[in-house]
Amino acid sequence: MADNLISVTGLSKQFESGDQHVTVLRELSVHLGRGESLALTGPSGSGKSTLLNVLCGLESPGSGRLAMLGQPLAGDGAPTGKALERAWCELRQSRLGVVFQDANLMPTLSLLDNIRLRARLAGRDDTSAGNWLQRLGIGELGQRYPDQVSGGQRQRAALAMVFVTRPALILADEPTGSLDRRTAETVADELFELQARHGCGLVLATHDADLAARCLHQLDLGHQGRP
Ligand SMILES: Nc1ncnc2c1ncn2[C@@H]1O[C@H](COP(=O)(O)OP(=O)(O)OP(=O)(O)O)[C@@H](O)[C@H]1O
Ligand SMILES: [Mg+2]
Numbered sequence: 001m002a003d004n005l006i007s008v009t010g011l012s013k014q015f016e017s018g019d020q021h022v023t024v025l026r027e028l029s030v031h032l033g034r035g036e037s038l039a040l041t042g043p044s045g046s047g048k049s050t051l052l053n054v055l056c057g058l059e060s061p062g063s064g065r066l067a068m069l070g071q072p073l074a075g076d077g078a079p080t081g082k083a084l085e086r087a088w089c090e091l092r093q094s095r096l097g098v099v100f101q102d103a104n105l106m107p108t109l110s111l112l113d114n115i116r117l118r119a120r121l122a123g124r125d126d127t128s129a130g131n132w133l134q135r136l137g138i139g140e141l142g143q144r145y146p147d148q149v150s151g152g153q154r155q156r157a158a159l160a161m162v163f164v165t166r167p168a169l170i171l172a173d174e175p176t177g178s179l180d181r182r183t184a185e186t187v188a189d190e191l192f193e194l195q196a197r198h199g200c201g202l203v204l205a206t207h208d209a210d211l212a213a214r215c216l217h218q219l220d221l222g223h224q225g226r227p
Pocket of ligand 1: 015016017022024042043044045046047048049050051205
């Protein structure tokens with residue numbers, strides 16, 4: 001496995017809004033090694049989610065070089081077209097664990113079946129699904145459907161979906177954002193425990209200064225997203 005999980009150099013990203021170009025990320029460089037953690041901080045609109053979306057292939061970088069887990073994905077040596085899409089899909093299927101601001105669970109499956117399915121898709125054993133729900137404090141909700149639980153409970157189920165695949169790198173957008181203080185601490189403990197035990201990388205976007213301080217590195221995006 002590559003020692004450099006993330007290698008980003010000179011990354012910029014613009015959005016078009018009407019006839020305006022809004023530069024969200026400017027000449028950004030980010031490097032993350034195995035077992036390291038990085039907190040993305042900054043005010044609302046500063047570009048934290050945009051950067052995470054670029055790092056998981058849901059947004060293309062406007063310019064700059066990007067390599068994930070040693071594989072070039074933008075700039076020199078990167079594939080293009082279908083080959084690029086395939087490369088991102090393979091990464092997301094088993095090696096990248098992504099937790100979005102809106103937990104992306106399948107509405108027609110119970111929480112437990114969502115997690116089992118995710119494990120199987122990643123080629124992992126699905127027998128620990130219930131155990132992860134337990135550890136995240138929602139063990140008794142496994143048979144419920146996503147619309148039968150709260151936003152914070154959905155978010156924890158989405159985290160269990162990531163944990164069960166044991167990814168090389170976790171990208172999490174405000175993983176504790178909709179949780180009360182105590183539950184947020186439990187979830188953060190699990191995140192950092194998993195990271196320490198498996199040596200995976202972690203990038204999280206957060207408004208929580210205590211959570212950010214638990215990460216090895218912090219990157220303040222400041223006012224990057226302001227026009
Ligand atoms: N698809 C898009 N088209 C145009 N502008 C966009 C798009 N997505 C995001 N933006 C703009 O880019 C900027 C950065 O947004 P982003 O969601 O990355 O911020 P954030 O730091 O995650 O904020 P928050 O803390 O509120 O989650 C904002 O000004 C936002 O309005
Ligand atoms: Mg965001």
